[in-house]
Amino acid sequence: MAKILSGKEVAEAMNARIREKTARLAAQGVVPKLAVIRCGEDPSDLSYERGILKRASVTGIETEQILLPASVTAEELISRIEELNADPGVHGVLLFRPLPAGLRLMEREICNHLVPEKDVDSMTDLSCAGVYEGKDLGFPPCTPSACMEILRYYGYDPAGKNAVVIGRSLVVGKPMAMMLLAANATVTVCHTKTADIKEVTSRADLIVTSAGRAGFLTGEYVRPGQTVIDVSVNWDPGKNDGRGGITGDAVFGEIEPLVDAVTPVPGGVGSVTTSVLMSHVAEAAEKFPAAKD
């Protein structure tokens, strides 16, 4: 019987801390503000946007929605980003990605127009350099930060532990490895070319899985004493009596009886990421309050 690491609980504690910070800033005349740029009407963007607007409102963060057509040109989008860079009342900028098909090839170039001080969702090269170098430059991606918040909340210190990260993407695997290294874990990164992931995970103290494959992490991959953070959000059409639903990499029914602690999906890492985003906006406003007028 594993301890269930509830993301909701972590998010609530974070939200309370963010509210304290935004109230303190408001008393100084600074209202932290997040600008959200959406190009087109992608359903998953709309869903994420709703979550962001709601979480912002409960944490005392103002939002500004910038809605552009899916046919927006790179020049137009870049000029909007430059305007937000120059706007002292905006502390953070989030741009929904992937961008519409016509802009896909220029995505990285477009993203890099944002100044790192406002890059609360880690979309620039300089934010990447920040998490890699372990220095205060831009912001780290929200998902691995959410994993660290969960570990911190539940009192898990990665120092000296064997941590295994499954996946090597720039949004989860690599930054997760960097953060765990910074927290003094011994870190192993596994991926699709790893000869025997099972053999690697069985030796771990901490497993962070972002394989993105439902049913991937079976009971054979784990052992008693481990903590499992399941980052993946996969669609399982058979869930909820055939209506479908989201699920992680872990076969929860097999993992849960074996390990010490595990995050559920839903209700785990995903519940925390939007609070991390808000904490970045509050932090940006604290560091660069700029407009007090």
Added chain:
Amino acid sequence: MAKILSGKEVAEAMNARIREKTARLAAQGVVPKLAVIRCGEDPSDLSYERGILKRASVTGIETEQILLPASVTAEELISRIEELNADPGVHGVLLFRPLPAGLRLMEREICNHLVPEKDVDSMTDLSCAGVYEGKDLGFPPCTPSACMEILRYYGYDPAGKNAVVIGRSLVVGKPMAMMLLAANATVTVCHTKTADIKEVTSRADLIVTSAGRAGFLTGEYVRPGQTVIDVSVNWDPGKNDGRGGITGDAVFGEIEPLVDAVTPVPGGVGSVTTSVLMSHVAEAAEKFPAAKD
């Protein structure tokens, strides 16, 4: 009896390839040029500089020495870097670090004034982002690149192998981990806070050690079948009948009879790094030939 992975042999093969490239560029009117900035007269800078000038001359690369007093101000140094950025005849810039004591606190800021296209020694945040993101942005540090060149030359493919990197610095450990990941190895990073490095290395196929401690890697850390790359350059006062000499992390006499292959120190990784630097200059000149006049 291990195969000795001679760095000199790798460097010679690289030098021949670089000469071919620089000859081809010269035929197109482009002479690859490296600007070397030295502040003060630090003996280790002078020694490294001699090596660079010599390696440049044998590989068809022009050099320009910029010698500044140790008392140079940050503004003066930055303005020299900006001049080199703007100079279409200069393809790469190397600045000896650490900078003199008075500039130490501003070192990173100074370094970041160099454009990534000319950052052949990986001193900017954007070069860091390049190696971390695995994209063509700036250049990776020369030392881990030298390790990859050695593996390539001797036909060692890291794909699917368990690679262990000892050390997590930005000049060796972290970029080495990123390069081995890009080469599809399963990568573990160990460091001073690792509970039991011996236990980790004993499971590895490939060990890259940059602990920086003479005598650290004893026979107990290795087993038959492994390849060991010894990156460290430590001073051993007892070597050469008490005259002193450089030595790696490995206790060579213990390692060599056990493992499959090992790099010596001296004559291993260190012999290759300056050739990597030259290959970066040639590559920069190939990508951005600029001045043909």
